[in-house]
Amino acid sequence: MTKRALITGITGQDGSYLAEFLLQKGYEVHGMVRRSSTEGFERIQHIRDRIHLHQADLLDQLSLVRLLAEVRPHEVYNLAAMSFVPTSWEQPLLTGEFTALGVTRMLEAIRHVDRTIRFYQASSSEMFGAVREEPQNENTPFYPRSPYGVAKVYGHWITVNYRESFGIFACSGILFNHESPRRGKEFVTRKVTDAVARIKLGLQEKLYLGNLDAMRDWGFAGDYVEAMWLMLQQPQPDDYVVATGEKHSVRELVELAFDYVGLDWKRYVEIDPRLIRPAEVFTLRGDATKARTVLGWKPKVTFPELVRMMVDADLERVRREMIERTYRPL
Numbered sequence: 001m002t003k004r005a006l007i008t009g010i011t012g013q014d015g016s017y018l019a020e021f022l023l024q025k026g027y028e029v030h031g032m033v034r035r036s037s038t039e040g041f042e043r044i045q046h047i048r049d050r051i052h053l054h055q056a057d058l059l060d061q062l063s064l065v066r067l068l069a070e071v072r073p074h075e076v077y078n079l080a081a082m083s084f085v086p087t088s089w090e091q092p093l094l095t096g097e098f099t100a101l102g103v104t105r106m107l108e109a110i111r112h113v114d115r116t117i118r119f120y121q122a123s124s125s126e127m128f129g130a131v132r133e134e135p136q137n138e139n140t141p142f143y144p145r146s147p148y149g150v151a152k153v154y155g156h157w158i159t160v161n162y163r164e165s166f167g168i169f170a171c172s173g174i175l176f177n178h179e180s181p182r183r184g185k186e187f188v189t190r191k192v193t194d195a196v197a198r199i200k201l202g203l204q205e206k207l208y209l210g211n212l213d214a215m216r217d218w219g220f221a222g223d224y225v226e227a228m229w230l231m232l233q234q235p236q237p238d239d240y241v242v243a244t245g246e247k248h249s250v251r252e253l254v255e256l257a258f259d260y261v262g263l264d265w266k267r268y269v270e271i272d273p274r275l276i277r278p279a280e281v282f283t284l285r286g287d288a289t290k291a292r293t294v295l296g297w298k299p300k301v302t303f304p305e306l307v308r309m310m311v312d313a314d315l316e317r318v319r320r321e322m323i324e325r326t327y328r329p330l
C-alpha cells in the first residue's frame with residue numbers, strides 16, 4: 001500500500017528536504033500551501049510534478065478539515081510556522097495564531113476526520129531559551145525568550161496533550177538549528193555564506209551582524225528530516241531532541257566561512273546594534289542520546305562540512321546569476 005504524507009510548510013527549507021526524502025521512500029507526497037499573489041515554489045520546483053499541492057491555511061479550521069478529508073494522509077508533518085525569531089517581536093499575535101494555535105487547529109482536524117493519522121510537530125530548541133542546564137534533553141525545562149519560543153512551547157504541549165487526551169499518535173521533534181544551501185537568507189548561517197560569496201566575487205563590501213558571541217548547535221537540514229520520519233515509524237509516539245551535541249559561536253561560523261575563501265573576516269564584518277535582539281538566547285547545545293538510541297538516528301554532516309557546503313552553493317549561485325545578467329538578451 002502506498003503511504004500518503006501531508007506536509008505543511010512544504011515551500012520552506014525543511015519541507016523541501018522532507019518531500020524529497022519521502023518521495024525516495026515511495027510515499028505519495030501532498031503539500032499544503034497558502035495562497036500568495038507571487039508563488040514562492042523555488043525550493044520545490046525540481047519535484048513540482050511529483051508532489052500534490054493544496055491550498056489551505058493553519059488560520060482556517062475548516063480548510064484543514066476539508067484538506068484531511070480529501071487527502072486522507074497516513075502521516076501529517078506540521079512544519080508551517082512564522083519561523084524567524086526577530087519577526088516574532090514585530091508580529092507577536094500573528095506568530096501566536098499561526099505557530100501556536102495553528103497546531104491545535106491541525107490536531108482538531110485530525111481528531112474530527114481520522115484519529116489514526118500520525119502527527120509530527122516541528123518543535124524547537126528555542127523553547128529552552130535561557131535555561132542554564134546544558135546540554136538540553138527531553139527533560140530540560142523550557143524558558144523561551146521570544147514570542148516565537150513561547151508559541152513553540154504551546155505547540156509542543158498541545159501536541160503532548162492531544163496524545164494523552166485522545167490517544168493520537170502525536171510526536172514533538174525538538175530540533176536544534178539546522179541549515180543548508182536552502183536556508184532563508186535572513187538566518188545567520190545563510191546570511192554569512194551568501195555575503196562571503198558576494199564579497200569574494202566583488203559584489204558586496206561589508207557584512208553587518210548582531211551578537212557574534214551567540215552559540216548554537218548547528219546541523220544539516222537534510223540529516224534532520226530523516227529524524228522526523230523515524231519518529232512516526234515507531235511503535236509508540238514520543239518526543240525527541242534532535243541535535244549534533246556540539247556548539248559553535250557566530251564568530252567561529254564567520255571565521256570558518258571567510259577563511260574558506262581566503263579572506264580575513266575582520267576586514268569585512270561590522271556590528272549593527274539594531275540586529276541585537278530584545279532578549280537573546282545566548283547558548284544552546286542539544287543532547288540527542290534518545291534519538292540515537294531509540295530511533296538509531298545520528299547526524300552525518302559536520303559543522304565545517306556544512307559551512308563549506310553552504311559557501312560552495314552560494315559561490316556557484318552568485319556566479320551563475322552574474323553570468324545570466326551579463327548575457328541577458330536586450
Ligand code: NDP
Nearest residue numbers: 009010011012013014079080081082083122124175177178
Ligand atoms: P522556513 O521559514 O524555511 O519555512 C516555513 C514554512 O512555513 C514555509 O513553507 C512558509 O510558507 C510557511 N509559513 C511561514 N510563515 C507563515 C505564515 N505566517 N503563514 C503561513 N505559512 C507560513 O522554516 P524551516 O523549514 O527552517 O522550519 C520548518 C519548521 O521547523 C518551522 O516550524 C520552524 O519553526 C521549525 N524549526 C526549524 C528549525 C531550523 O533550524 N530550521 C529548528 C527547529 C524548529 P511560505 O512559503 O508561504 O512563506
Ligand code: GDR
Nearest residue numbers: 083085124125126176177186187188189209210211214275
Ligand atoms: P535562531 O536562528 O534565532 O537560532 O532561530 P538565527 O540564525 O536567526 O540566529 C542565530 C543566532 O545568531 C545571532 N545573530 C544573528 N542572527 C541573524 N538572523 N542575523 C544576524 O545578523 C545575526 N547576528 C548574530 C542571533 O542573535 C542568534 O543568537 C532558528 C530558526 O530557524 C527558528 O525557527 C528555529 O526554531 C531555531 O533556529 C532553532
